[in-house]
Amino acid sequence: MAATRNVMRAVRVFEFGGPEVLKLQSDVLIPDPKENQVLIKVHACGVNPVETYIRSGNYARKPALPYTPGSDVAGVVESVGEHVTAFKKGDRVFTIATISGGYADYAVAAANKVFPLSDKLDFRQGAAIGVPYFTAYRALFQKGCAKAGESVLVHGASGGVGIAACQIARACGLKVLGTAGTEEGMNMVLRNGADQAFNHREANYIDKIKEYTGMGGVDIIIEMLSNVNLAADLQLLNYRGRVMIVGCRGSIEINPRDTMSKESSIIGVGLFLATEEEKHECATALLDGIEAGWLKPVVGSEYPLEKVAKAHEDIIHGGGARGKMVLLP
Numbered sequence: 001m002a003a004t005r006n007v008m009r010a011v012r013v014f015e016f017g018g019p020e021v022l023k024l025q026s027d028v029l030i031p032d033p034k035e036n037q038v039l040i041k042v043h044a045c046g047v048n049p050v051e052t053y054i055r056s057g058n059y060a061r062k063p064a065l066p067y068t069p070g071s072d073v074a075g076v077v078e079s080v081g082e083h084v085t086a087f088k089k090g091d092r093v094f095t096i097a098t099i100s101g102g103y104a105d106y107a108v109a110a111a112n113k114v115f116p117l118s119d120k121l122d123f124r125q126g127a128a129i130g131v132p133y134f135t136a137y138r139a140l141f142q143k144g145c146a147k148a149g150e151s152v153l154v155h156g157a158s159g160g161v162g163i164a165a166c167q168i169a170r171a172c173g174l175k176v177l178g179t180a181g182t183e184e185g186m187n188m189v190l191r192n193g194a195d196q197a198f199n200h201r202e203a204n205y206i207d208k209i210k211e212y213t214g215m216g217g218v219d220i221i222i223e224m225l226s227n228v229n230l231a232a233d234l235q236l237l238n239y240r241g242r243v244m245i246v247g248c249r250g251s252i253e254i255n256p257r258d259t260m261s262k263e264s265s266i267i268g269v270g271l272f273l274a275t276e277e278e279k280h281e282c283a284t285a286l287l288d289g290i291e292a293g294w295l296k297p298v299v300g301s302e303y304p305l306e307k308v309a310k311a312h313e314d315i316i317h318g319g320g321a322r323g324k325m326v327l328l329p
């Protein structure tokens with residue numbers, strides 16, 4: 001439904017809690033872009049797991065209430081604030097952060113967090129770039145120091161960050177192994193850059209990975225569920241291997257001795273800690289990837305804005321990811 005006059009639909013959170021605290025309202029004022037800001041007509045917005053943690057109120061970073069979630073918007077520029085010269089009304093764009101929130105008909109973003117959306121990608125794909133691709137790039141190169149010729153296991157390769165990691169790693173000359181929880185997910189991982197796929201729901205899949213890598217093991221693991229997999233990951237690493245902690249939903253016991261035998265490293269990844277220079281480096285590499293044609297986000301489930309609570313339920317409890325989840329206003 002199109003917004004009328006100066007009001008729009010937006011999802012508002014008035015209190016922290018379960019998915020039911022996401023309230024779709026239809027009388028929210030369309031924000032005005034201020035100096036160095038861009039107002040975007042939202043065509044799609046990525047749903048990221050972190051938005052569910054923040055909504056629950058159990059996350060380290062809490063926005064002031066009420067707020068509208070959503071950072072990864074793709075759409076068309078509606079208007080621009082003073083001093084914005086890089087964009088004009090009608091431009092196709094995507095964002096990596098919004099000021100007013102992306103789960104809405106319109107969103108305001110700082111112009112330096114907005115990028116042109118290539119004609120090669122549709123809006124749903126544009127909404128799948130932000131958090132997933134920037135995180136995957138940061139994990140691989142800025143924190144993991146990945147090099148061409150090394151091997152990477154994307155442990156949880158079928159979701160937003162996983163597919164991004166497979167595509168980036170493949171394009172940069174790494175050998176890629178990926179895991180998924182379904183046959184469909186494994187096939188998608190193989191189509192998106194992995195040389196080999198494994199099913200993380202099979203009881204003996206860790207043995208299968210060991211058998212595949214032989215004595216050497218993998219140089220890097222991009223880990224999406226470290227509270228389940230970290231102890232096993234340490235068994236899968238090569239000498240001087242690195243486990244990159246991207247996803248974690250609890251605690252796990254490991255034997256620190258397992259890091260000594262191969263001088264392995266366990267490294268945390270926090271996209272929100274990236275400096276402006278690091279974000280710029282990510283953006284440059286990823287925009288090059290879009291132009292070169294290897295960066296092609298895979299969109300899995302799509303939800304209308306009305307079904308936002310279901311989307312938040314499913315991204316945590318659904319299982320069987322098929323790429324990136326997006327909301328469509």
Ligand SMILES: NC(=O)c1ccc[n+]([C@@H]2O[C@H](COP(=O)([O-])OP(=O)(O)OC[C@H]3O[C@@H](n4cnc5c(N)ncnc54)[C@H](OP(=O)(O)O)[C@@H]3O)[C@@H](O)[C@H]2O)c1
Binds near residue numbers: 325
């Ligand atoms: N540190 C950061 O800065 C940062 C940034 C972005 C995301 N994250 C975190 O990274 C994680 C992934 O994000 P996402 O956007 O890719 O989520 P997503 O799209 O929901 O994907 C979740 C992935 O985890 C996989 N998974 C499920 N069970 C697994 C298991 N036992 N072992 C390994 N993988 C398993 C899923 O596979 P199946 O569904 O096929 O089973 C799927 O590939 C989330 O926890 C998110 O919060 C962290």
